[in-house]
Amino acid sequence: MVTTLDDTKRNAIAVKLASIKALQQLVIENEQSLLREGLDSEIADRIRNFLKDDEKNLGILETAIGQYGIQAEPKKTVTEFIAKARELFKGSELSLYEKVSQHELLKHQLVMGGLIVHKAAQKIGADVLLAIGPLNTINFENRAHQEQLKGILEILGVREFTGQDADQGIWARVQDAMAAVSGVVGSAVTQTSDKSDLNIQDVIRLDHNKVNTLFTELLQSDNPQKIQEYFGQIYKDLTAHAEAEEEVVYPRVRPFYGQDNTQELFDEQAEMKRVLEQIKAISPSSSEFKNQVTQLMNAVGDHIRQEESTMFAAIRNNLSTEQSEQLATEFKAAKTRIQEKLGVVTESKA
Known part of the structure; x- marks a missing residue:
């Protein structure tokens, strides 16, 4: 009798989880790089908070993959994308605004990847849904980060194009963003209270x-x-x-x-x-x-x-x-x- 689970759908989720992990690692690299860009204190504080969350979320993701029980490699196209994105982000071709814009798009990829895995798990089996449950926290936080990054983009974009600050400060913009995301994501997935370090x-x-x-x-x-x-x-x-x-x-x-x-x-x-x-x-x-x-x-x-x-x-x-x-x-x-x-x-x- 076969002793390993040979189910195409479950293996596909394993590959998706591995791809999400690789993208999460890229997110952390990007944020470390952004903090070396000489950001003003308010934006730098936001990025530091993102980095703290993302390092924690990488650990949660690794736990979820271990619980899922099928180890996989990232999709080849994802690996190739990451190599190109890493090279571009570390170069001098992109302005600060463009780097943050690319980072926001990367967060969007993570949000959609996490939500798709969550929805697919509902169709495949209760054990899968249970194993990937910790992803709910990551999905919520990545969506919240994405909205905050939009606020940062407004600030950086106005500065880059006019040399002046936008009328609305970043903190007010972030509050607006968080009010929006709490409703949108709260209806899509259940936010959990997973600790950063499981015992x-x-x-x-x-x-x-x-x-x-x-x-x-x-x-x-x-x-x-x-x-x-x-x-x-x-x-x-x-x-x-x-x-x-x-x-x-x-x-x-x-x-x-x-x-x-x-x-x-x-x-x-x-x-x-x-x-x-x-x-x-x-x-x-x-x-x-x-x-x-x-x-x-x-x-x-x-x-x-x-x-x-x-x-x-x-x-x-x-x-x-x-x-x-x-x-x-x-x-x-x-x-x-x-x-x-x-x-x-x-x-x-x-």
């Missing part, structure tokens, strides 16, 4: 929520192909999650969580992996398949309850906020590496 409990809980959703979708489906696809993603997600925990999390918590408790988690995951391999050999159209998946779901549920109660409590009581966030960073990096090892990275097409 290890947050990240593990996101994984747990997604796999529970996948189990539900699989058991509710009567389509053997969809059942196979759902199991493929469960197989990949649980394997990557377990190996990352065993590599990064369990050794870190063992000193304060206890040898016996930690070993129990290792043993439960070893059994889970054995059952995954056993289910993989069963036809998805067989009644035995769903019976085995139900037993696996129940076992995983017991494992989740132990982690989210006693292990999470031990982490809260023994690790500082910074240590827990650093552990999350290490866990996400390990999981991404394992995801890439489990299956060939989805390749983009021009």
Whole structure:
């Protein structure tokens, strides 16, 4: 039985997410470059705020990609566009107004890309919508940035063409922009309150929520192909999650969580992996398949309850906020590496 999710639509979203990440990285480079342009203090403060948000949002985006569970490369045309845009932005051909104008257009690309992924996820599956949920915050903030950039463009454009300041100051223009965007974006996506730095409990809980959703979708489906696809993603997600925990999390918590408790988690995951391999050999159209998946779901549920109660409590009581966030960073990096090892990275097409 195939153990990786071979679904064209889901792979297409993975490529789109990788493209959005590449564009987000370009946005950060652009803003760092703009801050070296000798901007006046008010505009510079706005760009610094954008940069702070965008650096945070890159981390949120990386978390969402890890939760999605399919690693991909950006679309070839996006990679080529970024190379050309980077060269042009760093050169002297564009005026400051033109650079900010290009940056505003780049923000528009990110806004539309994020909204399209969100809308597509609604059509593909609840697990996809759950995995990309953190994108809602990025979508909202990029839309807000875009409106503020329009205000900055008004200021810079009037200065460039007349040598004088516009009648309306940037702060008043920004207030108008934010009043408009709060209604427009609020109706399109739900703004979330994702923190800039997720702790290890947050990240593990996101994984747990997604796999529970996948189990539900699989058991509710009567389509053997969809059942196979759902199991493929469960197989990949649980394997990557377990190996990352065993590599990064369990050794870190063992000193304060206890040898016996930690070993129990290792043993439960070893059994889970054995059952995954056993289910993989069963036809998805067989009644035995769903019976085995139900037993696996129940076992995983017991494992989740132990982690989210006693292990999470031990982490809260023994690790500082910074240590827990650093552990999350290490866990996400390990999981991404394992995801890439489990299956060939989805390749983009021009």
